[in-house]
Amino acid sequence: MASLRPRSLALRALRTAPTSSGPLYRHTSPLPSLLPQRSPNNRSHSTSSVSADEVSHFSKLASSWWDPMGPSRILHLMNPLRHEFIASCLADSAPAGSPLPQFSTPETAANLDYLDIGCGGGIFAESLARTIPLDRATSAPTPTRAASMTAIDPTTTLIQIARDHARMDPTVEAHMRSGRFQYLNTTLEDVLAGSTPASASASASAPASSSSPTGHQQFDMVTLFEAFLANCLRALKPGGWLIGSTISRTFPSWILNQVIAEAPWPIGVVPRGTHEWSKFVNPSELYSWAQEGLMRAADTNVTRAGPSALDGMRWKCVGTIYVPGLGWKIVPGSEDWGNYFWAVKKGI
């Protein structure tokens, strides 16, 4: 199984200890598959975690995906904050000291591999790809420290839109040519199963380094939530971060996200049907699922992992609020009000 796991898996998780990969993540290719072979009675799943209804909703928005004034505007505007949140996660795991020194050191070098699960039209993936240095020797370090980005989405139309748009930026296009940035029309489950045909060649040229999965917008796009989280964490290298953003399922959040945000123009800011209330997740639920997921990810064929799988785990969570006219603001403590970013660091 030619898995792309060691180099580029991670949807939105960032890993920070590049040199400490265990044998499981040694960068020899092809890797021996050490993914657990799950028996039917294990906590495995046989279906994709992607909901068909939601895929069609976002496909309908496809033509206007990259229109800065279109229905995805609010998503575009959140992008800079995602970068800030990722930078804050990296700063957390870096040794105390300078946040962004002028010269590359092991702590600031661009050596993180990112995976974007459910990248859609590539709004976040492309912006992250832009921070990959064209020339690692001379470029100034970027806050994301990105070395590579793999973005996956099950919707063929969206992947095509993402690829077409990426070609309109010569920097991003160069990264696609070199293989440091790739869009794959696949699901996380297929990536984990190593059955993605396009992956082997594309990842072969990726420089060996650590993984940084990040998971962002629309965790409500995933139906089998618990199992999905475990898969994300499986994709993550030790020391990497799984990062996401979602919406909490509280009364203020219902008012903000269902009643106001999806109201007709000029009040509403997102198209009706974008959010599905029952799939929102509260931070406390997410936290316990993350713990569960870490243990599942450490399961093997014969043993189930215990609480020791949680050693070194870190949890971050911060709320974001959209203020019309001002844009998105990070507001610590507002997690229960609506949108929030969260991050789980897998112990080394």
Next chain:
Amino acid sequence: MPKSNTMRSISRAALRPYICHSCRNGVGAGRRRFATNSSQTPEIYDVVCVGGGPAGLGLLAALRASPVTSKLKVALVESQDLRKARSWNLDSAQFSNRVSSLTPSTVEFLRKIKAWEHLDVDRVQEYQDMQVWDGETGSRISFDWSTETSPFEDMRTVATMTENANLVRGLLSRIEASGDENLTLFSNTTVASIENGSDLQSEGPDLSAWPIISVAPTAPGAQAQSQTRIAARLLVGADGINSPVRSFADISTQGWDYNRHGIVATLALGDPDKPSFPANMRTAYQRFLPALGGPIALLPLPNNHATLVWSTTPENAAYLKSLSTPAFLAMVNAAFRLSMTDLTYMMGMERSSDQFSHEDELIWRLQHTPKQSQIPPSAIGVQEGTVASFPLRFRHASQYISPRVALVGDAAHVIHPLAGQGLNLGMADVAALSRTIEYAVSHGMDIGDLLTLERYSSERYLPNAKIGGACDLLHKMYTIPGQGPITWARSLGLDVIDRLPFVKSFLMKNAEGY
């Protein structure tokens, strides 16, 4: 969304080819001949700035000064000879007639980008007080920071007078000090055309929504052979009131001509009646002359020199420019001292009468004019060749941005010079745009994308409209001659503001960009 009506949708058709007037005839042939050349990948730059005036050079210097943006690949296209501007030199007793008043926030920006230290500071003059009064009614307002500073500190600077050439030379020197890596200065070069690029298909990126600038040397012998094609992730129009970049982006402007000319000159001043206190304190003077169509201002330069800016009708301007030097000086001194009636009379005197010279007329009329306090020292000399005039206009672009295009400085707005704000607004644009680019680079944004550029335009559009509108209002209020309700109201307003320190410091802070 409220912004959507001020912003055009991002259609590729929005980008239209721009071909400058002088090249319109030759460009078709040139393009056909070099068809193979134009299908090649143009050299790709992150920022291409058209226009090497204070705004364009300021942007480049700011980008080079920030560690976040210093690695961006940048180019500047300027039709004048930048080497001449770089080696500009003038005797210490002489001053260029193109002088600007820099507000403290502009100076602060220049210090921040480490350009200020490249200016010749012996040629700049700070002033701490500005006397403004109404020639019709005598109402007066004094702008200084005395309400905000204790008597024991030095008076704060209201503004700093700097020759534009000194500023341009300093910025060039600052850019030079940043090294030549990732930097191209196209000197003596004009924009021959701006067009959209093409999709390079399997050969490379899709540049069909990217502006491709063809630049050509201005030298008369050079032809289309030497044209260079460059692609811009962000094309910045710092190219003045008739901006080619603005035409390319199909951005309209609103505005009008004031039907006024500004007369400038470098003057030598006589000794003041009483020495200034404290000794290093300098004052700028501006008197509104409603009967003559605009204000006259005398702004201090080093070594007891001053720069004159006199806004008046084109007829008066032509008359003043045709006078002999002694008569011109007499008119300048009269304009700060005599009543509107006397001044109007002198503006109509025969130019070269042996019996009645302007000088004698001024001396005679001053004997019958009440002595005023707070008037500038007499102008006693005009530096040769510095009397010039330029038309006063108001322009405001309907928007500052378009996909991969941003306008700064005069390309975006031209205002009445009565408050000396024009260059400062341009530098504030540049400061905001460089901050926006910095933010975009550190957040993975495309610096030419509308989502990036709207941060710049939302920061600058309203402040520029506000200052431009205020200057326009002042101009209109102070060109109404004679006594009447508006004259009384404006005088009452000036007197009230002068007595209300909070209102005054609010106005000053607005004018200074704080």
